[in-house]
Amino acid sequence: MISYPTKKSTIIKSTINRAKLGMTLEEDLNKTNHYYREFDLAIIHKKPTPIQVVSVSYPKRSRAKITEAYYRSASTTDYNGVCKGVYIDFEAKETNHLTYFSLAKIHPHQIEHLKQVAKHGAIAFLLIRFSSLDTTYIMTIEQLCEFIQTNQRRSIPIEWFKQHALVVPLSLTPPVDYLKVIQPWIDKRSIP
């Protein structure tokens, strides 16, 4: 089979490369948050995935075995924590598309939650990675609300990100140094 240099093959190739390195956004964020905690820069954790347990058996007295359970949709975001007294809350999403980010990836509950915490003084945002472009952006909840209000479309074009979003610089340790990007906002709000 002859493979032509089409867009599709570019996407697949890039996905394989990242998969080989085992560097999903979630794994990168786990490492990053661990690094922040180690150096006491911020205490931010990923929340566990919400699961509805239906039945549990006890094959050994010591350990309960869940035999039937289902994934539930999240009512909040995946990540939250504190840095210098400021509450931080964000949702992280990855896309393989080259030209847009689909808003269907963000649950309405999550948008509502980010709006609520922002109103209470939180730094609330989306961390969006275009895997095929190896680029990670920060979009604040205020930016997202403005986009939804002023646009009819159900996806955000890459051009919007290039023009308005902040880029998380590439680094090795920590792999997604988002704290560096939001630090000015934290410093402005933090309690001396």
Add this chain to the structure above:
Amino acid sequence: MISYPTKKSTIIKSTINRAKLGMTLEEDLNKTNHYYREFDLAIIHKKPTPIQVVSVSYPKRSRAKITEAYYRSASTTDYNGVCKGVYIDFEAKETNHLTYFSLAKIHPHQIEHLKQVAKHGAIAFLLIRFSSLDTTYIMTIEQLCEFIQTNQRRSIPIEWFKQHALVVPLSLTPPVDYLKVIQPWIDKRSIP
């Protein structure tokens, strides 16, 4: 059988009463946090229980069914959120004992986590309910650390709570109005 008015029967009776009303501490806190969100007083959620998924089947295309999974021990606390810009973090525990609260109920990871967030300006505490006494106390992480450092015992006597801890006043709506108790601390730290 003749039942004598012993301590044991008191415990059982009280447990049954609470069970009848379906008022576990977790349920009370769910209602309370829902109330706070409804009235925009604070945005505080319970984190999902951490579960290690081992195998998943797909009996229907629409929904994944988890067929083997296990409970994991929590690395952080159960509750966190924000109020007036201040990060709030706590663990809630219930005991049926009348005279003491066993420290074995609090995982060392959780104590470490509360210490870390308190260092970062959080309001960090334990919410402890003596179910049989129908009394709920707030013990700050600073108080817990001091108790551990100055005492050899692996439990905290009720006398300690009576002398040093703050009582969450009984109410119906919301059922555990802990925000009322910690409000002075929030006001002191909150960003104007």
